[in-house]
Amino acid sequence: MHKNGQPAIAGLGVALPPATAQDDLWEGYFARHYAAGGRRGLAKRIFENSGVRTRQAAVSPLLEDVSDWSTERRMRRYQVEAVPLGKEAVSRALTDAGVAADEIGLFAVCSCTGYATPGLDILLARDMGMSAQLQRLFVGHMGCYAALPGLGTAADFVAARGLPALLLCTELTSLHLQPPDTRVDIQQIVSHALFSDASAAVVLTPGSDSGYGLSDVAALTDTTTAGHMTWDVTDLGFRMGLSPQVPDVLSVHVRRLVDELLGRNGLVVGDVDGWAVHPGGPKILDVVQERLGLTDEHMAASREVLSTYGNCSSPTVLLALEELRRRAEPPRRVVMLAFGPGLTLYGVLLEKF
Incomplete structure (x- = not known):
């Protein structure tokens, strides 16, 4: 609706x-x-x-x-x-x-x-x-x-x-x-x-009769793990710090974030037919798939983006959404998920007009 x-x-x-x-x-x-x-x-x-x-x-x-x-x-x-x-x-x-x-x-x-x-x-x-x-x-x-x-x-x-x-x-x-x-x-x-x-x-x-309506946004930040992902300005460019524990932190939090986002909109994971997940790396996608109980087909767009484009930071989840939009039968309901410094998890619920 x-x-x-x-x-x-x-x-x-x-x-x-x-x-x-x-x-x-x-x-x-x-x-x-x-x-x-x-x-x-x-x-x-x-x-x-x-x-x-x-x-x-x-x-x-x-x-x-x-x-x-x-x-x-x-x-x-x-x-x-x-x-x-x-x-x-x-x-x-x-x-x-x-x-x-x-x-x-x-x-x-x-x-x-x-x-x-x-x-x-x-x-x-x-x-x-x-x-x-x-x-x-x-x-x-x-x-x-x-x-x-x-x-x-x-x-x-x-x-x-x-x-x-x-x-x-x-x-x-x-x-x-x-x-x-x-x-x-x-x-x-x-x-x-x-x-x-x-x-x-x-x-x-506003007021479009086509495209994807943005229904809700959710965020969750675990500041106890703030040092797990860093992006430091140095004299030789910006230097990434990326702890191998990041997938473990996501494993703890991602299900709760998604359940809260969907629950307040009267939905559950099974009601979502499109998933645009930021492909931070293969282990990130594995953890999200396992914790949410998603199929390989649900993860196909995100894995294809990682394979074809790599991790492009902020545009990457939009590339995954575009993969879904280009399908012969685009999904009716999409959850976008992205993760970054904080450690921070963000989710967006989209519903097709």
Whole structure:
């Protein structure tokens, strides 16, 4: 049952840098990167077991080695690469929704991989002809789950103001390749094996008779495990910390989050036919599938995104949603799940008009 004026996802657009096979990245760069300190065998196994077949890089290590670049140089390059990528995603989302750029009332941008002022929100609003009265919001450093609070905020704006909103998630993780060292740092190896670049944009509109209505948003943060996932600004880019205990923490909390989200809407897990789960890695997806009792078919879209695109941070759960939307028979009811620093779990319930 949809309420009149309920915010709906009316359009979605994706833009991707050039893709490279995981095996080629290993042979062409990372095998040398991890040659010292007896790490090559371990790193190769991690790459092979990452669940990633291909992934994208705006700045490919096969062409440019940024591992010794200063943070300043990386941030300058971020603007160069992110603006056209974001513009492409936004343009596709607006076209998909049938909404003109100057109709947008709120433009929200999520990114944790690059910072500059004027940022993507200002530059893209200018370049794409958005209104001078446009309201803007930039969400930084929330990491992999940022798209879902971004969606919730955009939906609240649509419901309150009756105007369309636009959400853009753009991440260039390739700019944060870390320099080689002789330590066996499994967290860095995992990060280098998984992360990828992408941009995804969503248009939300009021009172739509098509698309997916955004019914509810839920969040749960376990601050006792705040140190399990970190994203530190260093002189050589941003450095990921990724504890192997993250799947264990998700195992404790994910069922409760989903049951509460669905329960207050009169639903149970069996009522959901579409699952867009942030593919933080294969173990993350395994834990979610086991704790929620989902089938392989339920997880197929999320596993395909991990295999084809890698972990692109905030846009990734939107890529999983797009996989579901493109099906010959799109699901009627979708739960989106994403996880990140905090440790934080977010869930969004969508229902098709």
